[in-house]
Amino acid sequence: DSGVTQTPKHLITATGQRVTLRCSPRSGDLSVYWYQQSLDQGLQFLIQYYNGEERAKGNILERFSAQQFPDLHSELNLSSLELGDSALYFCASSPRTGGGFSTDTQYFGPGTRLTVL
Amino acid sequence: QQQVKQSPQSLIVQKGGISIINCAYENTAFDYFPWYQQFPGKGPALLIAIRPDVSEKKEGRFTISFNKSAKQFSLHIMDSQPGDSATYFCAATFQGAQKLVFGQGTRLTINP
Numbered sequence: 001d002s003g004v005t006q007t008p009k010h011l012i013t014a015t016g017q018r019v020t021l022r023c024s025p026r027s028g029d030l031s032v033y034w035y036q037q038s039l040d041q042g043l044q045f046l047i048q049y050y051n052g053e054e055r056a057k058g059n060i061l062e063r064f065s066a067q068q069f070p071d072l073h074s075e076l077n078l079s080s081l082e083l084g085d086s087a088l089y090f091c092a093s094s095p096r097t098g099g100g101f102s103t104d105t106q107y108f109g110p111g112t113r114l115t116v117l
Numbered sequence: 118q119q120q121v122k123q124s125p126q127s128l129i130v131q132k133g134g135i136s137i138i139n140c141a142y143e144n145t146a147f148d149y150f151p152w153y154q155q156f157p158g159k160g161p162a163l164l165i166a167i168r169p170d171v172s173e174k175k176e177g178r179f180t181i182s183f184n185k186s187a188k189q190f191s192l193h194i195m196d197s198q199p200g201d202s203a204t205y206f207c208a209a210t211f212q213g214a215q216k217l218v219f220g221q222g223t224r225l226t227i228n229p
Contacts, residue, residue, distance in 0.1 A: 002160065033216065043161070043206060045216035056215030090160050103149050103168070106217060108160030 003027065004109035006091050012115045018079040021112045025072055025093030031055075032074040033094070033106060034066055038087040049074055050096075081116045088113050119144060121209050123220025131228050136194040138223045140207035143188065147209040151217070152181065152192050155204045164205070165192070197227045 003026035013019055025032050034046040036059075045058035049068035060066075063081075068074045078085060092106040122141045130136045140150075149168060153161035167174045167181040167190065174181045180193040194201055207220040 002162065004160070035217075042221045043217075043219040045218070048215045058216055092160075103166070105151070105163050105166075108153075108162065110158070110160050 002107040002109060004091060004093050004107050006089075006109040006112050008112060009110070010113045010115070012117065013081060014117055015081055015083060017081050017116075018077065019081065019114065021076040021078070021089050021091075021114075023074045023076070023091030023093075023109060025074070025091075026107055029093035029095050029107070030072065031094045031096060031104075032068055032072070033092040034060075034074070034076050035090045035092065035108075036087050037090060037111070043090070046076070078114070083116050086114055086116045119218050121207060121218050121220040123207050123223060125223060126221065127224040127226070129226045129228060130197045132197065132199060134197050134227075136197045136201065136225055136227070137191055138205055138207070138225070139189065139191045140220050141187075141189045142209050144209070144211070145188070146211045146214075147218075148211045149209070150181070150183065150190050151208050151210075152179075153206045153208060153219075155206065155222075161206055194225075197225075199227045199229050201225060202227050 005024045007022045030051045033048045037043045046060040047066050048056040063079050066076045088111045090111045092108045094104040094106045151166035152164045154164040155161040165176050165179050178195045183190045205223045208217040
């Protein structure tokens with residue numbers, strides 16, 4: 001158990017809908033990362049937050065957004081869902097921002113499996 | 118330049134054999150190379166990692182070999198066991214990157 005929790009575990013929804021995925025980092029970790037894992041694209045970095053502030057953006061669609069709250073939990077919002085958004089979404093956390101400490105281990109949660117029908 | 122290329126996509130090894138997974142990168146700014154292990158239904162978990170200032174790192178049955186000039190690194194699993202059956206991802210990052218760049222993954226099956 002990594003100490004990172006994600007809810008829900010599974011989510012089934014229809015095209016055009018909006019969903020929110022939730023992540024609680026390990027106790028004391030300030031950085032939260034979101035990744036998307038699909039069969040054809042592998043694990044792709046979406047976005048990172050550090051202590052409430054956005055620090056880096058990867059291949060994140062404009063329909064997707066995220067935030068990190070004062071208690072350090074994070075939410076990933078996916079809107080106008082398309083069939084191609086079906087994937088596993090992972091949250092990871094690390095103690096500090098990767099900016100100065102590339103060797104900080106990222107601890108991954110169990111993921112949320114999103115199915116868009 | 119941000120890509121990490123991983124091979125093979127899948128690998129079957131007999132119990133007790135050596136499993137070898139290879140990765141190559143282009144971006145010479147990468148300075149940290151972790152390997153993650155993922156079991157079905159679970160998130161990736163850090164297995165072992167290396168910095169480019171060393172050519173090899175060993176932890177138990179797992180060894181990373183690193184060739185800086187060739188921009189390649191590989192994971193060797195000695196005395197492979199059925200419990201090692203999982204998907205393995207190599208990754209790379211660098212100071213300021215704020216993210217991990219992952220290889221495509223290798224599905225390893227160890228036959229008993």
